Amino acid sequence: MASDRLACRECHAVVEPDEELCPICGSSSLTEDWSGYVVIAHPEESEIAEEMEVTEAGSYALKVR
Structure with missing residues (x-):
């Protein structure tokens, strides 16, 4: 990913690179991949949110490694 943002391996939330914990689930397992x-x-109201099991509004990565 060209962005320098990180994604949470637990909930897939996309966070700023200076974050140490995911603001959505509190996990410290963040990745650039x-x-x-x-x-x-x-x-x-979102079918994508239902499929991804997302309950909080925000930005999410579709694939996290």
Whole structure:
């Protein structure tokens, strides 16, 4: 991924590179190795959010390694 942002290996949230913990799930397992990007504004109404098991609005990586 060209971005310098990180993705959480647990919930796939995309976070700023200076974050040490995921603001969504609290995990410290963050990686630069991710691809795909989706912004979920209304998780309660989103089929993608349901498929990804996302309950919080935010930016998420589609694939995290």
